[in-house]
Amino acid sequence: MKIVQAFINKNKKWFYATEKVLLNNPLVLVFGERELLEESDTIDNIRAEFPYEHIVFGSSAGEIFGTTIIENSITVVAVEFEKTSFVVKTANILDYNKNTEEAAAFLSSQMPQEGLKHLLIISEGSFISGSNLIRGLQKNVNTAIPITGGLCGDGSKFEKTIVSYKENPKEGEIALIGLYGESLEVSFSTYCSFxxxxxxxxxxxxxxxxxxxxxxxxxxxxxxxxxxxxxxxxxxxxxxxxxxxxxxxxxxxxxxxxxxxxxxxxxxxxxxxxxxxxxxxxxVSQDAIIEGADRAAKIAMDNRKDKPQLVFVVSCIGRKLIMAQRVEEEVEQVAEIVGKGVALAGFYSYGEISPSSKEQLCELHNETMALTLISE
Incomplete structure (x- = not known):
C-alpha cells in the first residue's frame, strides 16, 4: 500500500505530509470545507494535482490530517492498493424523494458481493436518516460485512452537506466503497466518552x-x-x-x-x-474524550495480525466543539496507540457509522470517534 497525503489552504497552496509521487489507480478521498468544495477552481486545482479517476469528495466539520485538525481547507489522502481492489457506487436520495432507505437499498444492490471484505460509507449528512441508511444498505449486503464511515458535515453552519464520486460535489449524494482482497485486514471500533x-x-x-x-x-x-x-x-x-x-x-x-x-x-x-x-x-469532559480515543484505538488494535497502514478517522463535531483548543489531543492519542509510520486521515462528522463491537451489527452513532484500521 502506498499513501500520499496533502492539503490545500484558502490560498490554493499545497502542503504534503508524504513524498509527492505518482500513484497507480489510487482511491482518492477528499474532505474539506463545504464552500471551498463548491468552488469550481478549487475542484479543478484538486484534479490537476491528483489526476486520477477514482476521487470521492465529502464536505466536513473539520479535516483530520495526521495528528493535525484543519479548518477551512481541503485534505486529500490517496491510497494505492497493491493486493486489494475496490468498487465505488453512488446513489442520490433526492432521486428517491428523500427516502433514505430506498436509496440505500438500491445502492447496496449495485455493489458486487463476491469477495467483499468491508464497506466504507461517505454520505450526505444534512437531511438523511442515518438509521434508515444502514437499514437500506443491509437489505442487500450480508450482515457479516462490516460497514464503517460517517455522515458528512458543514462546519458549525448546519446548512447543507455535499458528496460525490468522480463528479463535482452535490447535495443528497451517498458514496459506498467496497473493499475486496484476501490479504486485506480491516479492524474497527467506536467509543463514546459521554x-x-x-x-x-x-x-x-x-x-x-x-x-x-x-x-x-x-x-x-x-x-x-x-x-x-x-x-x-x-x-x-x-x-x-x-x-x-x-x-x-x-x-x-x-x-x-x-x-x-x-x-x-x-x-x-x-x-x-x-x-x-x-x-x-x-x-462529558475533555479528559474523558481523550480517554475515549485511547480506548477506541486499543479496541481496534486488539487481535490484529499486522500493523495498520491507514487509519480512517470519523469523529463527531460535538467532540470537536467540546475539545476546543485541545482538539488535536484525541487524534494524537490514536496515533500513539497505532504506532509510528501509520497514516491518519478523516473528518469531523454529523454522525458516525460503525458496529459497536465486532459481534454487533452496524449502528449510527453520535458524539463518538469511529476508527477503521486498514492494511494489506
Missing amino acids: IPFGPNRIITKSEGNTVYEIDGQPALDLYKKYLGEKADEPQFTLLYPLHTIVPGKSEGVVRTILSVDNDKNAMIFADEMIQGSKVQLMM
Whole structure:
C-alpha cells in the first residue's frame, strides 16, 4: 500500500505530509470545507494535482490530517492498493424523494458481493436518516460485512452537506466503497466518552427525529428544568445528548440534539427518535474524550495480525466543539496507540457509522470517534 497525503489552504497552496509521487489507480478521498468544495477552481486545482479517476469528495466539520485538525481547507489522502481492489457506487436520495432507505437499498444492490471484505460509507449528512441508511444498505449486503464511515458535515453552519464520486460535489449524494482482497485486514471500533446521568425516562411523544414529550411532559421544558442554567450555555444541545435505547434492543446509542423548537417545546435530534424509547441525559469532559480515543484505538488494535497502514478517522463535531483548543489531543492519542509510520486521515462528522463491537451489527452513532484500521 502506498499513501500520499496533502492539503490545500484558502490560498490554493499545497502542503504534503508524504513524498509527492505518482500513484497507480489510487482511491482518492477528499474532505474539506463545504464552500471551498463548491468552488469550481478549487475542484479543478484538486484534479490537476491528483489526476486520477477514482476521487470521492465529502464536505466536513473539520479535516483530520495526521495528528493535525484543519479548518477551512481541503485534505486529500490517496491510497494505492497493491493486493486489494475496490468498487465505488453512488446513489442520490433526492432521486428517491428523500427516502433514505430506498436509496440505500438500491445502492447496496449495485455493489458486487463476491469477495467483499468491508464497506466504507461517505454520505450526505444534512437531511438523511442515518438509521434508515444502514437499514437500506443491509437489505442487500450480508450482515457479516462490516460497514464503517460517517455522515458528512458543514462546519458549525448546519446548512447543507455535499458528496460525490468522480463528479463535482452535490447535495443528497451517498458514496459506498467496497473493499475486496484476501490479504486485506480491516479492524474497527467506536467509543463514546459521554456518561449517562440522572433518571431513566421514556419518550412519550415523537415524530421522526422530533421529540415532543418525555415522561408525558414537554420535552424542551423538562430538559431546561433538569439542566437549569446549563441549558443557557452556547451549543448546550451538543454538550448534553441523550443515551437512547429503542424498544426491543438491549444496547443503547447516543443521539445529539441538533436544534430546539421553542414554540412547540420540542427538540430535533440527529436521527429518528422512536416513541417508547428509554432515554437518559449524558455529559462529558475533555479528559474523558481523550480517554475515549485511547480506548477506541486499543479496541481496534486488539487481535490484529499486522500493523495498520491507514487509519480512517470519523469523529463527531460535538467532540470537536467540546475539545476546543485541545482538539488535536484525541487524534494524537490514536496515533500513539497505532504506532509510528501509520497514516491518519478523516473528518469531523454529523454522525458516525460503525458496529459497536465486532459481534454487533452496524449502528449510527453520535458524539463518538469511529476508527477503521486498514492494511494489506
